[in-house]
Amino acid sequence: MRVTKPLLFLLLPTCLLLGSFACRAVAPDSxxxxxxxxxxxxxxxxxxxxxxxxxxxxxxxKPENRVEFFSLEEALGADYRPCKVCKPGGN
Ligand SMILES: [Zn+2]
Incomplete structure (x- = not known):
């Protein structure tokens, strides 16, 4: 039992270090x-x-109904109608 305790103290910072490295590796990617x-x-x-x-x-x-468009033409070309409240496209 006396042996495992120092080992834990060694392992814990190592895990934390590895964890932050993993975070750093992932974050710039996105x-x-x-x-x-x-x-x-x-x-x-x-x-x-x-x-x-x-x-x-x-x-x-709903997220499953959500479609993203990058231009007005794209939305209209996909047979979508502009919302009457926010009036995409300006009219
Ligand atoms: Zn709208």
Whole structure:
């Protein structure tokens, strides 16, 4: 029993160190990735309506119905209708 205690003290900082290294290895990856296209509109595949990214109605879209568009043309081309509240596209 006397032997295991110092061992634990040695192992614990090692685990913590490894953990923070793992975090560091993962974090830049998500930031460093290719400069992704900005999502401009959020569509709902259930209602076939799309919204601006700051429309309050986009929050009620279920994650499984959520569709992301990078341009107005893309949304319209996919047969989505602009939301009447946030009016994507400006009219
Ligand atoms: Zn909307």
């Amino acid at each position: 930031e460093n990735g290719e400069p992704r296209q900005q999502v401009k509109y959020i569509g709902c595949s259930g209602t076939m309506v799309f919204h601006t990214t700051d429309c309050r109605y986009r929050e009620i879209i």
